[in-house]
Amino acid sequence: MAKIDKAPFEEFLIHEARLLDDRRFRDWMALFTDDGSYWVPAVPNQDSPFNQASLFYDDRDLMKTRIDRLEHPLIHAQTPPSRTAHIIGNIVVESADDEAGKYTVVSTVMMVEYRDEQQRVFAGRQTHTLKRDGGGFRIAQKKVDLINCDSAFEAMAVPI
């Protein structure tokens, strides 16, 4: 396999994280393919989002309901809203199929969230299944494996 140029993937992941930090949730959703999904498992090594509970498992429909809610003036859990800072690193392009335009990119994500006098940290490994779309990519699946995925969480309102 020819050496893969990581730069466009890195750029894409940083862009995605930036949309979340800017609370541009609709633009974030638009990064996903029509059958795309966002998944945050509730246990380590969870093999399926279907047969057991997950923290998040949104298809585009549920994502839209989630974002309608995030934009609702009476979302009490976001009054005041969260502020987040994502940092993405250790990016590895795990598989690249240029012909099919399909890529798997694994990276480490940390998100610091501040809201209502409290700051907390989420950390884990994220796996993006990407599809080439013109000059850029769209997300077929974003999966975030949090290191503390099976702990008890205080309310989480924004995606990681």
Place this chain on the structure above:
Amino acid sequence: MLDGHADEISRLIEPGRVHRRVYTEPAVFELEMERIFARAWLFVGHTSQVKNVGDYMTADLGRQPVMMVRHRDGKVHVLLNRCTHRGPKVLNERCGNAKRLTCCYHGWSFDTDGKLLGVPVPEGNTATFQNDQYNLARAPRVGEYRGFVFASLSPTGPSFEDHIGPMKGNIDDLVDRAPDGELALDVGMHRYVYNGNWKLQVENVLDSYHVPFGHASTVNQQGVQFARREGDKEGAAVVEVKEKKTATSWKDRKSFIVGNGHGWTSNTELADGKRSSPAFDAYKKALVEKVGAVRAEEILKPRLHNSMIYPNMSIMGLNIHVRVIKPIAVDRTEVTIYPIRLLGAPDSMNWGNIRLLNVTHSAASFVQTDDLESFVRAQKGLRSLHTDWVDISRGLGAEDADPEINAVRGLATHELAVRAQYKAWLGYMQGAA
């Protein structure tokens, strides 16, 4: 501050109001740990969580660590998770399988029914040492109904039958939805914590009053909530948008109380005729095959919303799940929500239920997060010293008897269920064992 005398406790509860110290006072919490959580029948777990010999799960009853273990003979035991030597928790994982239970400190090991099997360097034991004096302690009383295992850490008190009797129908309502007449809590769990008193969650379970405003962010511009059941296109009508008021159908919901702090709220009629999806249709077919069309219709009619089995468990009939409420401190509570697998239902139906529960009750859900915000803000607001009383008077005196089911009923937007919880609370706290 609080000496625990019955009359002092009784001053915290008045008709239609509760003193804020009930939520904020560490001494009240300490007393609750003794008089409620070390005495009452508490939900521990479901037998499906320890399916095979040697399977175990750990839990805390109040603050006391216990384990539920399946022994070789198939019997499920509830044991105190405390080494009889010098005290460590013997099992440290939330669940697992073990041939024997071995303490990490000096290596005493116990059988899966709690019997002490052996200790290292036994020649150091006193001459009178006998293994069977050192078995893991058992929960003094254990009861089971349709796989739901409850325990009381007190050897005396009302019988399991007295306690659970009035709520058996609610458990049946849930379990009967499984074509095989059996369910399993083996499809993961949601866990959340909040900085607030445990009773805030217990009260909320039977509070239909908060939904139109508390969950406004889940209601669309037509005043309708998102679909929460497999096969539904949309959820319940919550708000009448034009008049900007709570929907009539919502206001018609009923609340029922049956003693012991238990109660339930009825469900809003949903578009049941139109409920359909490949998963739901396959499930309905499986159910009809097992129980017949008439009974299946009855089972599928949404009769119950939440049912509270006081003090630590609730079940829901809409997004089916079992909820366990665990007090950590006066201002800290942890909740576990188990999705339910209906045995005999097609995977697609169970998966649909699991998936919808993610968006209603996970720590990252659309619904539960707004409740948690209210709990946290209540705990903060109740710091105010000069407004001592919390009002729970809605519908006071408007309750009436429902002779058919031996319950007291009222409107679900009233607060009769909360008042009933405090009646039971007072009973426990005044020392009625």
